[in-house]
Amino acid sequence: MALSATTTIAFKTVNTQICSRNFLPPQRHLPFSSSLSSSSFVRTVSARAMELERKNPPVIDENGVLKKGIAEFYDESSGIWENIWGDHMHHGFYPPDSTVSLSDHRAAQIRMIEQALRFASIPLEDERKWPKKIVDVGCGIGGSSRYLSQKFGATAVGITLSPVQAQRANALAASQGLANKVSFQVADALDQPFSDGQFDLVWSMESGEHMPDKAKFVSELARVAAPGATIIIVTWCHRDLGPDEESLKPWEEKHLKKICDAFYLPAWCSTADYVKLLESLSLQDIKSEDWSPYVAPFWPAVIRSALSWKGLTSLLRSGLKTIKGALAMPLMIEGFKKDLIKFAIITCRKPE
């Protein structure tokens, strides 16, 4: 994405809104000691992005770049994310009326995993029915795989496009004594290196939004699922279209395009589109829910961490892709607020 004045203005506006509405947990609760003002942040980071862009002008090749772009984006940014946020590269789940701490983001990310398991009706009380073999499609640095493996005593295999992530995920598994249970490799979710019917839990946590062919993505999830297996997809969607609508409004398309360019995402689909795809494969017990209200505190917290001294210095040392991703974060908040972006969970079961 070209670093545009719009992005810069969007950042300033949204960040001002976030701070003035006191939407964020107070700064003292965050694990960062000092922070910059948002305008200094935008000036400094934008200048660095422009300098990097001058040195490496973007290559525009619609067909070839997506996979490479995704791999490079995560190769470049995963270390910073881990350094500041830990090994889960997904939203936290923040119950709105909750008594839980809204500033404990790691707990919120674990809660996201637990809530997803509950929503999918995994029989948590009955050990005999726990999943034994899990595939983590779009695994990041393996946070979900290691957590699920430990929780269920299961084996897990994760796939990612990023060689840096796969290597780090394996290193973390080894350092936690899980090397015999959990492994990670570079592979494409649209052409998975697994034979049919192998896994009794098929897990995709915030990777579906990167998939350029949603039908192929879903059919691969269903193919590698064993009879009776549970499939869990947690992903970014656009709002469902109304009965008289054939597409999103032009401003909505434009808004999503900016996010796509920054985060290496292809065209989005709606939750209803996912449900139709699962129905077309005759999957059972299909359920979906909009979890957008439960993730609202997440992006403001990520922005707050980017405004911290540690966040800013890490960003400036990172590459252009990471910086552009950071500058696009307010667009996510705006998209949620305008009901354009939905944080969706969709689950189902493969027939026995």
Ligand code: SAH
């Ligand atoms: N599920 C992880 C990481 C989410 S980030 C977590 O919750 O921590 C998105 C992940 O999807 C990245 O690891 C990225 O490499 C992966 N991904 C995107 N497109 C992919 C594809 N076509 N095949 C495999 N992995 C993909």
